[in-house]
Amino acid sequence: MTTETLTRIDPEHIYPNPWQTRKTMSPEGLESLAASIERDGLLQPIVVRMIRRGRYELVAGQRR
Structure with missing residues (x-):
């Protein structure tokens, strides 16, 4: 079982x-x-994911 942490x-x-396939926005x-x-908050x-101590790579949420 995976544990998620905020x-x-x-x-x-x-x-x-x-x-990431989305290169432009x-x-x-x-x-x-x-x-x-602004209206609804960040849902x-x-x-x-940690790629090494103190360095993280985006998995989801590129535009956020």
Whole structure:
């Protein structure tokens, strides 16, 4: 069984996933996402994995 933990991580220690297929984000889509987060809050936090001590890679939530 996997245990999930919610942890605050300095954004400077989070790196993009090199396998991420989404390479660009439209300004309109990003504005829409920002408005949604402003209105409803962040419904799901990003998911990262530790790739070495103090360095994390995004697994899910590239636009967030």
